[in-house]
Amino acid sequence: MRVDLALVHYPVSNRNREIIGSAVTNLDLHDIARAGRTFNIDQYYVVTPFADQQQLVREILDHWQTGYGAGYNEHRKEALSIVSICDDVATLYEEVTAKWQQRPTILATSAANADISIGYDSVRTRIFSGEPFLILLGTGWGLAPEILAGVDGFLPPLKGFGDYNHLSVRSAASIIMDRLLGDQ
């Protein structure tokens, strides 16, 4: 599918609404890559400008792609093959635009921007008709305002029939991909 997902580690908000860079975590890599491969996204971009964090991602990928892990678990090797590292969101936008030879529709999730939200069913229909999309997810307390200001629209918040919606980014990524790309 012409769908990419990016997990942004900078710039994101912390609990006090300050702009920070968050650390890459091993399980974000694995869980989201496995879901991404299951739901046939094209690439899973890990966005961080920090050299030590990029190196950590490379070491994890090497372990599972060519090191001990590659022989231990082929499924994991296959899942992690969709992971790419990217310095920042501007570079990411350039890369996906070059790949699809057109700028994809860039969507984030947000509870606070319901006025320009696009329903999951509508996006799903457009994906299956061949349109390219890029889904942005933020770590920490969410994408920084400057990133949110630059996207084309927002997917509605994920929730049940209550007012609690504090999913992990791993859960949110999985559910979004299932809603957009699952064999429901």
Add this chain to the structure above:
Amino acid sequence: MRVDLALVHYPVSNRNREIIGSAVTNLDLHDIARAGRTFNIDQYYVVTPFADQQQLVREILDHWQTGYGAGYNEHRKEALSIVSICDDVATLYEEVTAKWQQRPTILATSAANADISIGYDSVRTRIFSGEPFLILLGTGWGLAPEILAGVDGFLPPLKGFGDYNHLSVRSAASIIMDRLLGDQ
């Protein structure tokens, strides 16, 4: 909702189809509790017979319920309030039967038992009509055959339009709850 979810750590299969007990992980507790609270399940049962593992769960819960974490993150406190510890599946069945004053329909997920599978839409309709359900998820390489033999039916495997379906248990739990209980 009259829906419970249980994460079973024993008996489960390992990669060689041997029966093992798996270790409780911190992130399975957090991610699935947050999704469970978001989608309004009643309780999230962590099933393990091992005293040291039960103690680890209690320490994590105490930290977030009454310790430092309770003041640091109220949302997390609320999510973890749905977690219960249970020794084994037999005890679990007794507890949920007592709670709902009837035995709930017990479902697992399995790719290998499509002959007695029940669709997500059908289960969702029955949940919203008030029927109690218990969803079992296995850690490791999945629930042991003796557990699978005792359930009432199977939810279809979660997948996209490909043949890869190796989701983490955290992703699977999140997607299942969204399909059954999300505000789609």
